[in-house]
Amino acid sequence: MTLLAIQDVSKSFSSHRALDRVSLDVMQGEFISLLGPSGCGKTTLLRVIGGFMSADGGRVIIDGQDVSSLPPERRPLNTVFQNYALFPHMTVLENVSYGPRRAGASRKEAEVRAHEALEMVGLAAMAPRSPRAMSGGQQQRVALARAIVNKPKLLLLDEPLSALDLQLRKRMQIELKQLQVQLGITFIFVTHDQDEAMAMSDRIAVMSAGRIEQIDEPETIYRRPKTRFVADFIGEANIVPMQKDGRSLARDAAFDGVLRPENLRVFTRAESLPDGWLSLPATVSASTYVGGTSNIYMVSGDRSLHARSYGVLPGDIREGVEIIAGFDPADIHILEG
Amino acid sequence: MFTSRLTLLWLLALPLCVFTAFFLIPLGVVFVASLTTQDGQFTLSQYGRVLLDGYHWQVIAVTFRLAILSTIICIVLGYPLAWYLVRIVKWRSWRRACVIMLILPLFTSNIVRSFGWMVLLGRTGLVNDALLGAGLIERPIRFLGTETGILIGLVYILLPFTVLTIGNALARVEPSLEHASRDLGAGPLRTFCSITFPLTMHGVMAGGIIVFSMAISAYVTPALLSGGKVTVLAMLAFQQYSTVFDFNYGGALSITLLTFTMALIGISSWMTRIGVHEKKGN
16 A cells, blocks of 8 residues: 655745656655765755645655645654754653644653553663753664654654664664554655665665656666666676677776676686586676675776675785676666667 | 863953942942942931832832833733744845844933933924824823823833843744644643743743843933923932032932842742742652
């Protein structure tokens, strides 16, 4: 069932087109990430959905109801803001019970529900504290509790983990995903971190210059990117000139073939190449060994190649050595157009 | 650490000297004078003269009424103005022009401004002419020599202080806090009452205290606009010093004004703190 439908939404700031006829359908209970570099329009899209910004054109439909002209307080959704936006003059409990109070609950009832939400994020003991005296991770949880306390159908999250350190961010990714499954709320998660989007999402919408370039499951986005932008933005990509059928190399770059570094291998002799594999002669320009994986950077003609393998490199692969870069044509993905 | 402490001491020495020489010592002189007779004997009779006389209480009431009303009016007018400057004006140069217009009156002499208002507020002044011409009134309103006239003069001078302090506080309220409030189901009015206003309260308080203390000690504006018909405490004190040369009685009047002012400011900030505490409590 479609919970959120975005239809042809556009938004311009003076001469800059922040959103260019964006359409998107989100299913009930789905975890969707809006992924893209800064300035791609992902935050603008989130603000349009939340009602903090009006679109120049197009419609936002939530649960069959056109909410395009409704103010934020009348939309059936809640938001976790990037800087948490906790009310500094209220305690944690007051922050979390603010939503239920506005929804018409009595003070007592609101506090009971706030306690439940705080328990869900593991902060029930912090209820009487001031959010200003809390760590970033704790503030993040309070913001989350405050956003889910009214049990919205749709939760918008605007880069909620970007201010946390790496360790905490990884832990929160898992907790957030668990919470989403447990509550069954639809999440729309804005991020510029591709690992984060990959780890958590059911589907990822990759955005660039105000458009959605591709929307698919993480694996499809990685294995079969539709555009060069998506191929470069998600993971690393070697671009290899291919024939249209994807079976043999082309002399003039007729079609761009996307090859992930883990699918490119390095051989010292042409004889050791497996049957059916394609190869490019290359010169090693640099190599690194990082925590279990080795990276080999090569130059082949005027293009640079990157191969990644697990384990230590053979000693004879050094800078300046001529080698053969080989790959299975089954691993290559041809970009359309 | 020693060097910084020593440096700090040096840095503080100069302002401390200035503060002592030009503020504490004169205040001490006035205080001592208020407690002595003309020939230097200790006495409380000056305060007796001030506090046991019904006339003085009447003057104190007028003084405080004027100061409290101008504070309230300045806040009520200043808040929307500050809102306009901070939230609505998008064009930077226009905002700067507005701020300059706002503080421009402060560049002219207090006396000149008050005379200006005397001209405007007179029986045949611009204000009455305009009101008569518009058919809003039938007879000219008497402004000069009334508390209303003084109030207009005071608000005119003191308004910039509330606009600037409230504007400063408003600019510091993060828009995302208001967004969060709206997101949680509060309408614009509820958001203002629960989020924006409490977060700008310190600016309102700061502006209020500045306006109140300047209004209560104002001399020139009330003296010129009262036409001798309204008397405030500062005018009485000035009379004693400049005309009667009774420094002891004048000192007692000044100290009385200071004490009442401090008490009122103390009570109001204590009440605000209690209010904040109570909110925290539940």
